[in-house]
């Protein structure tokens with residue numbers, strides 16, 4: 001059967017720089033970058049403590065995919081800030097490389113006939129999973145960090161299962177192509193390419209993969225130009241993204257940060273994820289009638305904010321680091337140690353604590369924290385930040401702050417703590 005006209009015809013793709021060498025340069029960058037994205041993503045999953053039960057677990061059908069879950073540590077306090085900052089920043093920075101890699105292999109996506117043999121069918125299926133998985137993971141990730149929740153169901157679940165499909169296809173792809181990648185990289189010198197302008201640009205020798213154009217057009221860009229274009233794209237994205245994770249003055253450069261670059265002034269002037277208004281919390285709900293309930297071994301204990309303030313106040317310097325990649329520098333929090341509250345509840349050896357907020361039940365309104373998080377002396381039910389009362393948006397009258405905890409588990413507007421063994 002002859003190939004249909006258009007992109008299925010060998011003569012259709014004419015770029016003189018398309019070929020195994022250029023594909024392999026982009027491939028090498030992704031060979032390093034994708035595993036880092038996968039590992040930091042898998043760590044973020046562990047950091048959410050999904051093994052602590054149904055409340056934390058948005059992926060109850062994970063089965064074996066949760067095999068590696070471990071007690072997420074509280075040291076160093078900036079751990080999640082680092083792993084998730086790397087995950088999000090690297091994901092954004094790799095977008096131009098992924099696009100360039102797809103461009104460089106596009107003739108392969110239009111192979112004719114579509115299937116030649118069983119082995120060829122398997123290879124093409126793995127490519128479908130690879131390209132589909134990559135596009136899916138990058139698109140869901142970027143929509144999430146831009147707070148654009150258009151997917152059916154939860155981002156978290158989609159991104160989690162998508163990651164496993166993608167990494168499986170990635171491993172197969174690397175196993176099939178690694179030899180060719182090494183050979184192709186050895187076929188030309190990078191320094192030679194960097195010294196070659198448009199006029200001297202020649203196609204690579206014909207290849208069995210069908211990347212090199214059979215009927216190349218005259219060059220309009222050198223390989224170094226293509227590399228510079230992609231590199232400049234990645235660098236530009238780095239510059240407008242990284243500031244939201246690094247903080248300090250660099251936040252002013254984070255043009256893509258969906259929460260804006262100016263978190264406000266004063267002691268409460270740092271990033272807010274959901275404002276009180278956004279989740280339906282009014283000042284009246286946390287006014288003079290607000291009480292903290294502490295459940296544990298004995299009868300329920302109830303405290304007013306004044307009573308909590310009369311107890312021993314402790315402080316800690318801790319950041320907030322959100323799954324969306326942004327984080328704050330360390331803030332000075334003070335309030336009650338979770339460990340002291342566990343003792344108040346009669347359960348100094350509590351293995352977990354259920355934290356519930358004033359917010360009506362729903363996403364983010366409650367969470368379970370683990371024993372190691374309760375026992376860290378820097379883990380607080382904070383009443384103050386940077387020397388003043390928490391603002392309503394930062395969780396007044398009381399919020400959780402635990403070192404290395406993903407932001408989402410630092411529940412704001414707390415009203416009940418249930419310690420358990």
Ligand SMILES: Nc1nc2c(c(=O)[nH]1)N[C@H]1C(S)=C(S)[C@@H](COP(=O)(O)O)O[C@H]1N2
Nearest residue numbers: 271272273274322357364407408410411412
């Ligand atoms: N009750 C409640 N707590 C919450 C949230 C929420 O929506 N409701 N958002 C969480 C998320 S996703 C993050 S990143 C942090 C952000 O804290 P901040 O707004 O004080 O910076 O609060 C967490 N605590």
Ligand SMILES: [Mo]
Nearest residue numbers: 322323407408
């Ligand atoms: Mo968050």
